[in-house]
Amino acid sequence: MARPKPLSGFPEFLPAGRIVEQRVLDIVRETFELHGFASIETRAVEPLEQLARKGEIDKEIYAVQRLHAAADDAAELGLHFDLTVPFARYVLEHAGHLAFPFRRYQVQKVWRGERPQEGRYREFLQAAIDIVGQDALAAHHDVEIPLVALGVFTRLHDELGLPTATIHVNNRKLSEGFYRGLGVDDTAAVLQRVDKYDKIGPGAVKDLLVEELGLDDAQADACVALAGISAHDESFVDDVRALGVTHELMEEGLAELAQLVRVAGSDRVVADLKIARGLDYYTGTVYETFLDGSEKLGSVASGGRYDSLASDGKVTFPGVGYSFGITRILAPLIARGKLTATRSVPSVVLVAVDDEGTREASIAIAGRLRGRGIAVEVAPKADRFGKQIRYAERRGIPYVWFGADSVKDIRSGDQVDADPSTWEPPAADLRPQIIAEL
Amino acid sequence: MARPKPLSGFPEFLPAGRIVEQRVLDIVRETFELHGFASIETRAVEPLEQLARKGEIDKEIYAVQRLHAAADDAAELGLHFDLTVPFARYVLEHAGHLAFPFRRYQVQKVWRGERPQEGRYREFLQAAIDIVGQDALAAHHDVEIPLVALGVFTRLHDELGLPTATIHVNNRKLSEGFYRGLGVDDTAAVLQRVDKYDKIGPGAVKDLLVEELGLDDAQADACVALAGISAHDESFVDDVRALGVTHELMEEGLAELAQLVRVAGSDRVVADLKIARGLDYYTGTVYETFLDGSEKLGSVASGGRYDSLASDGKVTFPGVGYSFGITRILAPLIARGKLTATRSVPSVVLVAVDDEGTREASIAIAGRLRGRGIAVEVAPKADRFGKQIRYAERRGIPYVWFGADSVKDIRSGDQVDADPSTWEPPAADLRPQIIAEL
Numbered sequence: 001m002a003r004p005k006p007l008s009g010f011p012e013f014l015p016a017g018r019i020v021e022q023r024v025l026d027i028v029r030e031t032f033e034l035h036g037f038a039s040i041e042t043r044a045v046e047p048l049e050q051l052a053r054k055g056e057i058d059k060e061i062y063a064v065q066r067l068h069a070a071a072d073d074a075a076e077l078g079l080h081f082d083l084t085v086p087f088a089r090y091v092l093e094h095a096g097h098l099a100f101p102f103r104r105y106q107v108q109k110v111w112r113g114e115r116p117q118e119g120r121y122r123e124f125l126q127a128a129i130d131i132v133g134q135d136a137l138a139a140h141h142d143v144e145i146p147l148v149a150l151g152v153f154t155r156l157h158d159e160l161g162l163p164t165a166t167i168h169v170n171n172r173k174l175s176e177g178f179y180r181g182l183g184v185d186d187t188a189a190v191l192q193r194v195d196k197y198d199k200i201g202p203g204a205v206k207d208l209l210v211e212e213l214g215l216d217d218a219q220a221d222a223c224v225a226l227a228g229i230s231a232h233d234e235s236f237v238d239d240v241r242a243l244g245v246t247h248e249l250m251e252e253g254l255a256e257l258a259q260l261v262r263v264a265g266s267d268r269v270v271a272d273l274k275i276a277r278g279l280d281y282y283t284g285t286v287y288e289t290f291l292d293g294s295e296k297l298g299s300v301a302s303g304g305r306y307d308s309l310a311s312d313g314k315v316t317f318p319g320v321g322y323s324f325g326i327t328r329i330l331a332p333l334i335a336r337g338k339l340t341a342t343r344s345v346p347s348v349v350l351v352a353v354d355d356e357g358t359r360e361a362s363i364a365i366a367g368r369l370r371g372r373g374i375a376v377e378v379a380p381k382a383d384r385f386g387k388q389i390r391y392a393e394r395r396g397i398p399y400v401w402f403g404a405d406s407v408k409d410i411r412s413g414d415q416v417d418a419d420p421s422t423w424e425p426p427a428a429d430l431r432p433q434i435i436a437e438l
Numbered sequence: 439m440a441r442p443k444p445l446s447g448f449p450e451f452l453p454a455g456r457i458v459e460q461r462v463l464d465i466v467r468e469t470f471e472l473h474g475f476a477s478i479e480t481r482a483v484e485p486l487e488q489l490a491r492k493g494e495i496d497k498e499i500y501a502v503q504r505l506h507a508a509a510d511d512a513a514e515l516g517l518h519f520d521l522t523v524p525f526a527r528y529v530l531e532h533a534g535h536l537a538f539p540f541r542r543y544q545v546q547k548v549w550r551g552e553r554p555q556e557g558r559y560r561e562f563l564q565a566a567i568d569i570v571g572q573d574a575l576a577a578h579h580d581v582e583i584p585l586v587a588l589g590v591f592t593r594l595h596d597e598l599g600l601p602t603a604t605i606h607v608n609n610r611k612l613s614e615g616f617y618r619g620l621g622v623d624d625t626a627a628v629l630q631r632v633d634k635y636d637k638i639g640p641g642a643v644k645d646l647l648v649e650e651l652g653l654d655d656a657q658a659d660a661c662v663a664l665a666g667i668s669a670h671d672e673s674f675v676d677d678v679r680a681l682g683v684t685h686e687l688m689e690e691g692l693a694e695l696a697q698l699v700r701v702a703g704s705d706r707v708v709a710d711l712k713i714a715r716g717l718d719y720y721t722g723t724v725y726e727t728f729l730d731g732s733e734k735l736g737s738v739a740s741g742g743r744y745d746s747l748a749s750d751g752k753v754t755f756p757g758v759g760y761s762f763g764i765t766r767i768l769a770p771l772i773a774r775g776k777l778t779a780t781r782s783v784p785s786v787v788l789v790a791v792d793d794e795g796t797r798e799a800s801i802a803i804a805g806r807l808r809g810r811g812i813a814v815e816v817a818p819k820a821d822r823f824g825k826q827i828r829y830a831e832r833r834g835i836p837y838v839w840f841g842a843d844s845v846k847d848i849r850s851g852d853q854v855d856a857d858p859s860t861w862e863p864p865a866a867d868l869r870p871q872i873i874a875e876l
Contacts, residue, residue, distance in 0.1 A: 033784035036815030066551035346471035377474030
């Protein structure tokens with residue numbers, strides 16, 4: 001077999017990159033669990049008829065079929081392209097066994113048959129949280145989401161050195177109410193144009209609103225002015241009112257968004273009234289998240305409120321959710337060497353082997369260290385010690401254990417007497433450290 | 439959408455079952471890392487031509503293709519059906535960036551289009567370890583594998599109450615050398631018949647050897663006698679020698695297997711000379727593992743030594759590996775309620791809400807508890823306290839926090855004054871406990 005070539009759009013990490021990803025996922029999981037979210041995993045496949053319901057996305061679906069299926073059998077299954085469709089199905093399937101509001105997190109790969117390009121993958125990892133109610137879900141849950149997201153991004157920055165992130169929040173009730181208050185009925189069409197604000201600028205958005213949707217000059221100006229409003233605090237409410245539009249739905253949205261930024265109370269949570277999430281089926285709060293300094297990557301984590309995540313005809317399940325694009329955040333940084341680990345293995349210690357006749361003694365020492373939570377390898381070969389040290393060096397293993405009772409820090413060269421039943425490495429050496437050079 | 443039906447062969451867990459699975463995977467990961475194995479993940483798909491190389495398995499492959507591919511495009515990708523084929527490809531693709539011997543672990547789902555039945559799944563989770571050398575890999579690595587496996591199963595039993603497990607080990611060199619010493623050349627054919635020993639019994643195996651392979655009575659008796667040998671210690675060596683067959687390859691196998699059981703030094707590692715792993719391409723040590731008391735489930739974890747995990751024509755990569763069938767071990771126990779968790783959520787504490795006007799005070803208390811690693815939810819509704827306690831009860835959350843400074847253990851009814859900046863739950867309540875009723 002010749003050396004295989006990578007498959008475009010299917011990123012894989014070398015061991016040091018995977019250590020970075022694992023540490024990120026540990027922080028994600030810990031934070032989700034501290035906020036009371038329960039883990040679930042769903043199968044990778046869903047019936048194609050369910051996946052294809054969202055018309056916009058069906059061309060990106062990977063169909064799955066037994067290789068030896070009859071030639072005229074149509075494929076019935078596809079790989080999930082997000083974690084929302086399978087979660088909605090899981091809620092309906094298992095509703096009788098779940099307690100609502102149900103708070104779940106889900107960290108899984110998803111697949112999309114898109115043309116691969118910078119920041120777009122065919123297989124990528126998402127980490128999603130959702131809170132789902134039965135028939136109703138209070139608005140205050142929308143406030144929880146950015147608290148969790150902020151918790152994750154703060155730890156990723158403080159502990160691992162990842163970029164800080166800013167969560168941009170809007171509320172569809174606010175925008176839609178505002179448009180209706182202006183006398184515009186096709187609010188979805190307006191949102192889709194406003195969604196291009198960052199890409200094409202306010203002037204071009206105004207032109208689209210006038211030329212494509214037939215808004216008059218004053219209406220289009222007001223829509224663009226609304227999109228231009230942003231604030232870290234409740235001051236945005238006055239800015240909206242200053243535009244002179246009134247509508248009941250807008251008032252609901254204003255109140256929800258004001259509560260959200262007040263409770264978040266952070267410079268990293270911004271009311272940003274141009275956030276539209278054009279084609280998604282949100283009905284209230286919407287979230288987008290940008291890495292500070294890497295805004296051009298686009299939103300790396302997003303979500304929002306659905307009036308109906310799922311419905312079985314009798315019961316409706318409203319939800320609010322948010323998904324971290326783990327691969328989208330990490331793959332570019334790891335690929336460019338900007339995020340790596342101090343070593344490519346978990347091992348803290350390499351136990352040297354004097355000669356093959358004493359390997360069992362080395363195995364016993366390794367066992368005693370492991371019993372106290374220290375990751376250890378035994379040298380693969382009773383080479384001369386210089387070679388065994390180089391084995392450790394090449395992997396970044398910081399310590400080599402010699403004989404029965406001596407351990408050497410191969411970075412400093414310091415060697416000390418030590419008892420494998422009591423010796424402890426410094427806490428900083430216990431796990432690989434993440435190195436961020438951003 | 440009507441209530442969806444489960445897809446046969448694609449097991450999914452409710453949240454409490456998933457907590458069991460996560461705890462098991464935590465132990466698996468910790469143990470692998472303590473032994474110096476580095477994590478990797480590979481993409482879910484491989485080129486079909488690579489997957490189909492193992493002739494025996496190709497009918498079970500799921501092909502993957504974009505839904506809107508041209509009708510006459512042949513599928514080029516398939517879902518991996520194990521973690522060995524993708525790992526071999528990963529080693530070849532990244533060999534220049536890996537340090538050998540390379541010790542990796544990999545915990546991922548695999549897919550097989552088999553007919554689902556008890557203990558067989560179409561999607562299931564494997565946890566694999568392999569040690570891979572460049573050109574050569576010392577025999578002593580075969581001894582490490584059962585030490586790691588034993589470490590995992592011991593912790594699963596001691597900490598979570600899972601059944602104990604016994605690892606059965608054989609060595610193909612021993613069996614093949616023995617058969618050759620008897621004058622039998624088609625050793626693979628003999629191994630395939632011996633593989634049925636447990637299912638059909640020694641007499642029927644002998645009949646197959648005579649009738650299908652043309653062995654004479656004495657040869658067939660010797661093969662069956664060899665298969666009947668097992669021991670927890672090196673005494674099996676004498677039992678083999680007592681059969682009076684000599685062969686160089688057999689001696690190699692005897693020495694390797696004797697070293698393995700000696701170093702393992704455990705009743706839970708057995709030299710069992712009927713272990714054949716019929717169709718797999720092992721060339722030395724082979725492992726199978728049975729849950730004590732659930733032997734009828736078949737082997738739940740297995741592996742062995744390959745002379746050539748992969749080769750690019752110039753360099754060959756020999757390996758030894760072992761894979762835990764996580765789904766196979768857990769799914770039947772979880773489905774029958776024999777393994778579950780004390781609660782369905784990570785939350786230790788529910789912070790009650792007096793009225794919606796004071797929700798922010800409850801959120802602040804929750805934040806202080808989380809800051810010290812205590813998982814907390816805030817009550818979704820300012821209901822009367824009885825209802826909020828029932829919310830906690832239904833999820834198994836042990837504590838409810840009332841007002842600014844009071845916490846109630848809802849199991850005992852005890853309520854004490856407490857400061858959210860210092861209060862700690864008992865360590866046993868910090869995470870859901872696993873309940874095993876086997």
